[in-house]
Amino acid sequence: MTLHLFLIVSMILCSLGAVMARRTIHGAIFLALVSILLAAVMFSANAPWAGVFELSVCAGLITVLFASTASMVGRGASYSKNERGALKWLPAALVVFGVIIWAVGAHFMPVFTPARHPGALSAMSVGDIIWRIRPMDLLGQLCIFVAGVLAVRIILGEGKDE
Amino acid sequence: MNSLLLNYFAAVLMFFIGVYTMAASRNLIRLLLGLEVSSKGCMLAFVAAASATxxxxxxxxxLVIMISVEAVVVAVGLILIIRAWRQRGNVDAAKLSDLKG
Known part of the structure; x- marks a missing residue:
């Protein structure tokens, strides 16, 4: 429980760091830390496949994409004055929101606490569920990949024409 | 305090951090960072609910599908940001007003 509490608190602090860091490259590094901590929570919750994907894709690929964009854009990615003014209230707003949610959420917690009813799917492996139960999800995922690749090609291609 | 309550609480807070950033920031990269943080909050809530049931x-x-879709969204979003930066020299959302009616 202590380790779990440490992971959760670190994750919230790193999330704050990701959006409030003065330079966006630091924000990208904080986001990678959030991904690593979330992967640790997934591993501790007995979800190793999701943890591995989170580590490799979110902490790896997405961080590289953010870091390369931030270094390419350079000073253009720094804060504007208005933005800094709005974001400096985020910790205070978070505390107020947290207190409200804690008070309200504790009252409604029994509603959000589901009964443990594993069902037939809990006996299957992740691979079986993906390939046998939800193959259409894979098709949709493939379509999104193709759409993403086409979008990147078209957007970058427009830049070359000009 | 049980771990389910803690996970839900953290997920809501992370979602709030992301939404607040998307509302308050005009920097496109920071908007995408906010989107990512709120997405992490959703994933945490998902893991908590799955663990409880x-x-x-x-x-x-x-979750595997969600993560891969998220990667595509970030890639396309960052490419759009780079394109906007090449055209205008900044990544301020308020200055992207070409489609304004």
């Missing part, structure tokens, strides 16, 4: 295998299958 003992349906982790099914949740993992959905």
């Amino acid at each position: 003992a349906n982790m295998a099914f949740a993992q299958a959905l």
Whole structure:
């Protein structure tokens, strides 16, 4: 429980760091830390496949994409004055929101606490569920990949024409 | 305090951090960072619910799909940001007003 509490608190602090860091490259590094901590929570919750994907894709690929964009854009990615003014209230707003949610959420917690009813799917492996139960999800995922690749090609291609 | 309550609480807070950033920031990269943080909050809530209902295998299958879709969204978003920066020299959302009616 202590380790779990440490992971959760670190994750919230790193999330704050990701959006409030003065330079966006630091924000990208904080986001990678959030991904690593979330992967640790997934591993501790007995979800190793999701943890591995989170580590490799979110902490790896997405961080590289953010870091390369931030270094390419350079000073253009720094804060504007208005933005800094709005974001400096985020910790205070978070505390107020947290207190409200804690008070309200504790009252409604029994509603959000589901009964443990594993069902037939809990006996299957992740691979079986993906390939046998939800193959259409894979098709949709493939379509999104193709759409993403086409979008990147078209957007970058427009830049070359000009 | 049980871990389910803690996970839900953290997920809501992370979602709030992301939404607040998307509302308050005009920097496009920071908007995308906010989107990512709120997405992490959703994933945490998903893991917590799956752990509570003992349906982790099914949740993992959905989480894997969610993560890969998220990667595509970030890639396309960052390419759009780079394109906007090449055209205008900044990444301020308020200055992107070409489609304004």
